Amino acid sequence: xxxxxxxxxxxxxxxxxxxxxxxxxxxxCDIEVLACLAxxxxxxxxxxxxxxxxxxxxxxxxxxxxxxxxxxxxRNIWEKIPAPKAAIAIGNCPxxxxxxxxxxxxxxxxxxxxxxxxxxxxxxxxxPTEILSAILSVAPLIFKDYEEKQS
Amino acid sequence: xxxxVDVSIPLGPMHPCWKEPVRLKCETAGERVLHTxxxxxxxxxxxxxxxxxxxxxxxxxxxxxxxxxxxxxxxMVFIEAMExxxxxxxxxxxxxxxxxxxxxxxIASHLxxxxxYCYTIExxxxxxxxxxxxxxxxxxxxxxxxxxxxxxxxxxxxVRFDLLPEDAATMLADLAKVEEELKRYVRIFExxxxxxxxxxxxxxxxxxxxxxxxxxxxxxRASGVEDCDLRLRHPTYRALGFEQVTxxxxxxxxxxxxxxxxxxxxxxxxxxCVDTLPAGHIRGGGLCRxxxxxxxxxxxxxxxxxxxxxxxxxxxxxxxxxTPSIMNIExxxxxxxxxxxxxxxxxxxxxxxxxxxxxxxx
Amino acid sequence: MRSIVYYVREFLRPEWLxxxxxxxxxxxxxxxxxxxxxxxxxxxxxxxxxxxxxxxAPDAIxxxxxxxxxxxxxxxxxxxxxxxxxxxxxxxxxxxxRVTDLARRDATAFWHSFHLEVDESxxxxxxxxxxxxxxxxxxxxxxxxxxxSTSDEVIMRVSSxxxxxxxxxxxxxxxxxxxxxxxxxxxxxxxxEGVQFLDGVxx
Numbered sequence: 001x002x003x004x005x006x007x008x009x010x011x012x013x014x015x016x017x018x019x020x021x022x023x024x025x026x027x028x029c030d031i032e033v034l035a036c037l038a039x040x041x042x043x044x045x046x047x048x049x050x051x052x053x054x055x056x057x058x059x060x061x062x063x064x065x066x067x068x069x070x071x072x073x074x075r076n077i078w079e080k081i082p083a084p085k086a087a088i089a090i091g092n093c094p095x096x097x098x099x100x101x102x103x104x105x106x107x108x109x110x111x112x113x114x115x116x117x118x119x120x121x122x123x124x125x126x127x128p129t130e131i132l133s134a135i136l137s138v139a140p141l142i143f144k145d146y147e148e149k150q151s
Numbered sequence: 152x153x154x155x156v157d158v159s160i161p162l163g164p165m166h167p168c169w170k171e172p173v174r175l176k177c178e179t180a181g182e183r184v185l186h187t188x189x190x191x192x193x194x195x196x197x198x199x200x201x202x203x204x205x206x207x208x209x210x211x212x213x214x215x216x217x218x219x220x221x222x223x224x225x226x227m228v229f230i231e232a233m234e235x236x237x238x239x240x241x242x243x244x245x246x247x248x249x250x251x252x253x254x255x256x257x258i259a260s261h262l263x264x265x266x267x268y269c270y271t272i273e274x275x276x277x278x279x280x281x282x283x284x285x286x287x288x289x290x291x292x293x294x295x296x297x298x299x300x301x302x303x304x305x306x307x308x309x310v311r312f313d314l315l316p317e318d319a320a321t322m323l324a325d326l327a328k329v330e331e332e333l334k335r336y337v338r339i340f341e342x343x344x345x346x347x348x349x350x351x352x353x354x355x356x357x358x359x360x361x362x363x364x365x366x367x368x369x370x371x372r373a374s375g376v377e378d379c380d381l382r383l384r385h386p387t388y389r390a391l392g393f394e395q396v397t398x399x400x401x402x403x404x405x406x407x408x409x410x411x412x413x414x415x416x417x418x419x420x421x422x423x424c425v426d427t428l429p430a431g432h433i434r435g436g437g438l439c440r441x442x443x444x445x446x447x448x449x450x451x452x453x454x455x456x457x458x459x460x461x462x463x464x465x466x467x468x469x470x471x472x473x474t475p476s477i478m479n480i481e482x483x484x485x486x487x488x489x490x491x492x493x494x495x496x497x498x499x500x501x502x503x504x505x506x507x508x509x510x511x512x513x
Numbered sequence: 514m515r516s517i518v519y520y521v522r523e524f525l526r527p528e529w530l531x532x533x534x535x536x537x538x539x540x541x542x543x544x545x546x547x548x549x550x551x552x553x554x555x556x557x558x559x560x561x562x563x564x565x566x567x568x569x570a571p572d573a574i575x576x577x578x579x580x581x582x583x584x585x586x587x588x589x590x591x592x593x594x595x596x597x598x599x600x601x602x603x604x605x606x607x608x609x610x611r612v613t614d615l616a617r618r619d620a621t622a623f624w625h626s627f628h629l630e631v632d633e634s635x636x637x638x639x640x641x642x643x644x645x646x647x648x649x650x651x652x653x654x655x656x657x658x659x660x661x662s663t664s665d666e667v668i669m670r671v672s673s674x675x676x677x678x679x680x681x682x683x684x685x686x687x688x689x690x691x692x693x694x695x696x697x698x699x700x701x702x703x704x705x706e707g708v709q710f711l712d713g714v715x716x
Binding site: 204206207208209211212245290294297300301303306307309311312313339342343345347387431432433434435436437438439464465466 | 547
């Protein structure tokens with residue numbers, strides 16, 4: 001492993017830009033992601049910066065079960081994010097639809113059918129401690145040796 | 152007739168200030184914004200259609216997940232509507248515990264609304280202070296019900312868990328701390344000169360406009376509308392001596408300050424409830440029967456109405472939910488941001504009227 | 514000028530200075546009173562299916578038979594952690610946070626009764642409901658694949674071209690028949706009531 005690659009690994013695991021997208025949820029998981037930003041479960045101390053711009057993001061947090069309006073736009077936004085990228089599904093909604101996966105619902109879970117998901121955090125909503133441990137355990141692995149894997 | 156505008160700028164579904172996807176199309180002439188149109192539909196899940204034919208123990212969880220921020224009040228209004236249909240009486244201890252959970256959730260919701268506003272006017276320090284205070288409140292809600300959000304605390308006939316005496320003592324101590332911190336933050340907000348520049352006089356809505364637009368909740372009370380708080384008609388709140396908080400300025404500043412004042416009022420209500428908690432049962436039993444009712448309660452954002460029709464086995468045949476954000480978003484888009492001075496004012500005014508798009512389109 | 518002095522005074526408070534220099538990371542622990550995913554306590558499950566009956570999330574809990582022993586299994590991607598199954602279990606097989614302790618302290622319980630109904634216009638007489646019912650399978654091990662049965666003790670069976678419901682009182686409300694029905698013809702009405710026994714007297 002070359003020195004350049006190890007420098008890139010070190011930098012990419014310590015500074016992650018996150019953008020979140022809400023494709024039709026109840027806002028519970030959204031609020032728990034905001035609680036992660038709060039001073040108590042401070043996520044910025046690990047170098048993770050949450051803004052809302054897909055063009056500058058490394059990690060996309062997907063929240064919610066897919067509503068009819070988002071079916072085409074979700075793929076568009078995923079294409080806009082520059083590689084290397086990863087998507088993490090937060091909550092039960094993107095995994096299985098939570099309580100909305102019944103007859104008569106307008107949503108079409110799971111989100112896996114639309115964009116590739118790297119990790120899942122189950123819960124309705126997952127506690128900020130659970131979101132933090134999931135992101136921290138996945139962060140150093142997803143971008144490791146990205147250039148060497150490409151070739 | 153052709154309308155001439157310079158540019159029509161979409162404040163699109165993904166925006167750093169919005170927490171939920173909604174599109175605001177602003178028609179501008181230079182820097183002035185003449186008119187806005189709201190495009191909704193990004194969060195429509197069809198919850199009311201899913202609820203048909205389900206018993207109360209499943210509809211209760213769907214009703215909670217209409218909105219995760221004000222989930223406790225959706226639970227309360229649905230359960231109280233079912234109790235009205237089936238003539239189920241609630242023991243007094245359970246009624247007090249319901250008020251405690253409801254007011255804790257109201258404090259958390261108002262703090263999130265004010266956090267949103269401070270984040271939108273780029274005062275991140277105060278926003279983070281408020282979010283930190285909210286964590287203490289959610290801790291107490293967790294001690295009472297077992298989870299922070301989507302608590303599922305109330306069932307027809309009472310509540311699920313009791314409040315232990317040591318948890319009650321911790322709650323009172325925590326609320327005293329929250330009140331002291333909040334007094335400092337309100338002073339910062341009131342006297343901060345830059346905050347005042349961006350909030351006073353911006354997004355003004357007169358009392359006549361508020362009544363004409365059928366605004367509800369804190370957005371209406373900040374414009375001086377009297378008698379629009381449904382807690383005045385609830386028997387448990389009336390017994391606690393509840394009075395509505397009103398302000399007359401009708402701008403962003405008034406709306407945010409009104410929410411702070413309502414937080415102080417909620418802390419008082421919780422203290423009164425915990426101090427005078429009657430002993431007794433927490434569940435009164437009661438089966439759900441057939442009937443039809445339309446019942447309203449006061450959500451943190453305004454008036455929430457559930458119209459339910461049930462069959463003989465307690466299953467919901469038909470349900471219609473009218474949430475407060477429907478009226479408030481219409482009022483904001485068509486009365487508050489007309490002829491705004493710049494787009495920055497459009498975002499801050501929209502967020503100060505506290506929209507909850509998930510509530511809006513279930 | 515006044516605003517600069519204001520903010521400088523804000524940041525020179527001893528409380529703020531202490532927090533700035535000596536801040537510690539928040540511990541990533543979950544408090545014990547949080548309702549987590551239900552875990553098995555090790556007590557023997559009797560296969561009464563009350564947890565499956567009361568669960569509000571689709572496909573969240575399933576009671577499976579492993580080698581002579583029933584055991585409930587919770588699927589985290591579907592479970593919404595409401596705690597109803599923990600409260601409703603009569604044997605105390607599941608545990609989550611303080612739910613079982615509080616239920617025992619307050620003597621609370623859920624009473625239930627069921628009613629089965631078949632919509633004749635939607636029923637296609639496939640027999641899925643009779644075959645998938647776990648109580649049917651326990652009563653008559655020789656239940657045929659199309660739902661017919663020679664025993665008169667089963668809850669329901671297909672005979673003379675119709676689904677006939679014989680013993681509604683044996684139903685445990687697990688709603689497996691409802692989920693397996695392809696047209697939504699059979700429905701289990703589950704009437705649940707939350708009660709509390711104080712001083713031995715039901716409220």
